[in-house]
Amino acid sequence: MAVVWSEDYATGDAEIDAQHKQLFQYLDDLETHMKEGIDDAYVKRFLDALGIYTRSHFCYEEICMRVKKCPVAERNKDQHAKLLDAYIQFCRRFEVEGASEDLLNRLHDFLESWLINHILKIDTHMRKCAG
Template sequence: MEFTDDLVTGNTLIDGQHQELIGKINDLLRACETGDGKVKALKTLDYLEEYTNFHFSQEEALQEEIGYPGLKEHQAKHQEFVQSVKELYEMLEDQEGPTDAFVQQVNKNVVDWFVNHIQGFDRLVAEYKKSAK
């Protein structure tokens, strides 16, 4: 996964955090692909979950600060992601290591969700912030 121009929101703090998250997502995918095993994948998933929670709180604080009207819906989308990560934990704990099915779920529940979320929800926040100035 790459941080490309279509993922730029224009908010330096949020864009920097998105780059960090993409790095962690790539670490998780590498751990799965290189056969580093369950422990490495779990540790990477732990860090991804921790950093995601930090990032979501930062995004939501920014939205509160600017009076963003879609905050509740945005929070609900964040909760969907948190639930997806929990499901990945469960899936990984039930296996001896990252399987092809697990990697497919990471791509669907993490990579695809994240790209769609930034391009949709996060861009709307950035546009609202610009127009509110």
């Protein structure tokens, strides 16, 4: 089920919200791909693009939190680092085994729950931060 963006996810920063919507779009694209059949070349491109996009989003957001002196800035950075560690593990598994329904289901479910929890519990603190 696609994640539908709502005001609950709003951070008070339009650029960050747009980037979060793009991350939800990645999940949506993955769901569509899984329905159409699993292809190694697609999954390789997907993982590469997701990694680049996520890293640049995290950089942008970490700078924003620092500038706004957000009290959860350090927790945000730690959680980002953990997500990137998990992403690398998924990439390693893909390199060894190739794409499978099990791998993509796990990746999808992990990303979905991580994103929803992280945005609601950490990123939305930005609403209360000045600057």
